[in-house]
Amino acid sequence: xxxxxxxxxxxxxxxxxxxxxxxxxxQDDIEVVGEAADGAEGVERAQELSPDIxxxxxxxxxxxxxxxxxxxxxxxxxxxxxIVTSFTEQRxxxxxxxxxxxxxxxxxxxxxxxxxxxxxxxxxHVVLQxxxxxxxxxxxxxNSGQGRGGxxxxxxxxxxxLIADGRxxxxxxxxxxxxxxxxxTHVSNILMKLDLADRTQAxxxxxxxxxxx
Numbered sequence: 001x002x003x004x005x006x007x008x009x010x011x012x013x014x015x016x017x018x019x020x021x022x023x024x025x026x027q028d029d030i031e032v033v034g035e036a037a038d039g040a041e042g043v044e045r046a047q048e049l050s051p052d053i054x055x056x057x058x059x060x061x062x063x064x065x066x067x068x069x070x071x072x073x074x075x076x077x078x079x080x081x082x083i084v085t086s087f088t089e090q091r092x093x094x095x096x097x098x099x100x101x102x103x104x105x106x107x108x109x110x111x112x113x114x115x116x117x118x119x120x121x122x123x124x125h126v127v128l129q130x131x132x133x134x135x136x137x138x139x140x141x142x143n144s145g146q147g148r149g150g151x152x153x154x155x156x157x158x159x160x161x162l163i164a165d166g167r168x169x170x171x172x173x174x175x176x177x178x179x180x181x182x183x184x185t186h187v188s189n190i191l192m193k194l195d196l197a198d199r200t201q202a203x204x205x206x207x208x209x210x211x212x213x
Contacts, residue, residue: 004031005122008051008079010042010068012060016107020055020084023111030118039063043071051079052122056101058085058092069099082121084114097200103127124168126200151193157211159186163199164206 007030009017014037021032034049036042039056040063046054054072058065069081080102085092093104102121105114117127152160155176162172169183176183187199196202206212 004029005053005118006031006033006049006051007118008032008034008036008042008045008049008054010036010039010045010054010060010065011057011084012037013057016057020114024115024118027115030115039065039068039071042068043075043077046072046077046079047075053118054079054081055084055118056081058083058087058096066095066099069096069101073100080121082117082127084109097128098197100198100200102200120166124170125166126203127166128200152190156186156190156193159183160190160202160206161212163187163190164203164212166203 007024009020009032011017011020017035017037021035024030024032033051034045036045038060042054042056043063056065056068063071065083065085072079072081081100082103082105083096083101084105084107086107087093096104103117103126105117105127109117120127158176159172162175167175169180169187172178173180173183178186187202190196190202191198194202194205196205
């Protein structure tokens, strides 16, 4: 399993962690490397184990999932975080995504869909269930990047459209016949010009303003 996607499970309910582990460990390309019962332990384990993906609950005692996300970003931990939770309220969804979550799915998600989400996030995609994307869009006021779309170059708009399509940097590079390094530079410029924090916000900005790949 040298090329397996390394996953860390962070949830305060042992039965949930056990269920996730049982299912994920039967996947040929996914390896569960550890577990944690709250956000603080999750951050510590993520630093120790260097997982590719962290499956994180939002509501946990002590340090919750949103604060754990912020802490991982402060530490420049490269793990991508997929929120797996039963909470659907906007006041829960939006802060998690703004803190840097790469995806947000519910605990009642079909097991195969969860495995697909893990693979997609690992590949650099943003994974949002439709109602989650809607919740974030409804909260995003146009002052975030408003009027700045005109400052994007034609190439940056192409890259932004492909981000909105859920493409990874590698896939964008292949589609536009560019190097991944060049794509990364374009992505950084897009985020800077639109005053956005991450690819999730960029994808949603693109959808809202009709920029498609």
